[in-house]
Amino acid sequence: MIDSEILPTIDAPRVALRWLTDADASSLFSIFSDPEVMRYWSSPPLADIEGARGLLADIHEYFRQQTLFQWGIARRTDDMVIGTCTLFHIDLSNRRAELGYALGRDHWKNGYMQEALGAILGFSFDILNMHRIEADVDPRNISSVKTLERLGFQREGYLRERWLVGGEIQDALFYGLLRREWQSSRLA
Numbered sequence: 001m002i003d004s005e006i007l008p009t010i011d012a013p014r015v016a017l018r019w020l021t022d023a024d025a026s027s028l029f030s031i032f033s034d035p036e037v038m039r040y041w042s043s044p045p046l047a048d049i050e051g052a053r054g055l056l057a058d059i060h061e062y063f064r065q066q067t068l069f070q071w072g073i074a075r076r077t078d079d080m081v082i083g084t085c086t087l088f089h090i091d092l093s094n095r096r097a098e099l100g101y102a103l104g105r106d107h108w109k110n111g112y113m114q115e116a117l118g119a120i121l122g123f124s125f126d127i128l129n130m131h132r133i134e135a136d137v138d139p140r141n142i143s144s145v146k147t148l149e150r151l152g153f154q155r156e157g158y159l160r161e162r163w164l165v166g167g168e169i170q171d172a173l174f175y176g177l178l179r180r181e182w183q184s185s186r187l188a
């Protein structure tokens with residue numbers, strides 16, 4: 001599906017979506033060890049830098065298997081990774097994938113994720129030829145809900161008690177964005 005050794009870089013106005021390397025382990029650790037960032041994530045916060053190295057190894061392995069694509073969101077000014085965007089549950093026969101995303105807390109409320117996800121959606125529909133992109137979000141995760149709805153995602157379902165994370169049962173809101181909706185929102 002992606003015929004190269006690493007993920008292609010995708011440009012957005014203030015950030016670039018790029019391949020993550022070993023040099024990004026400490027940035028990944030600072031993002032994914034923060035309990036506030038991980039509050040509604042599907043796994044607990046990273047405990048140590050080894051956890052970040054393990055995460056990187058998984059990202060590279062899943063890319064090799066072409067089952068999950070996780071880009072670093074790098075600030076254009078200094079190339080520092082401030083978050084990640086992921087396409088996972090990639091299903092080529094049905095031309096769909098699920099979207100995941102996280103930003104370091106210091107970078108919230110600047111519109112960086114909106115830019116990054118806009119670029120990933122363009123890549124998903126135009127280059128990967130996806131028909132549908134999905135997202136699963138905790139109903140209490142208001143910032144994430146707003147981010148999806150700003151991008152045109154439609155609320156499609158409410159799944160009760162879908163997750164059990166750190167001993168807490170969590171509900172899920174399911175969102176979807178169709179190719180034609182994305183294309184018409186770009187023309188508007």
Ligand SMILES: CC(C)(COP(=O)(O)OP(=O)(O)OC[C@H]1O[C@@H](n2cnc3c(N)ncnc32)[C@H](O)[C@@H]1OP(=O)(O)O)[C@@H](O)C(=O)NCCC(=O)NCCS
Pocket residue numbers: 036037038040041100101102103104107108109110111112113114115136137138141143144146147
């Ligand atoms: C979900 C998450 C990425 C949203 O971050 P965010 O910074 O609120 O999202 P965006 O980048 O889309 O920024 C939009 C906000 O920036 C504001 N903003 C400020 N400057 C802006 C600019 N130049 N352009 C656009 N928006 C701007 C917007 O008004 C908006 O604020 P609002 O939501 O209060 O209206 C973040 O909360 C996060 O990483 N959470 C933890 C991980 C997580 O839960 N991931 C989702 C799992 S489903």
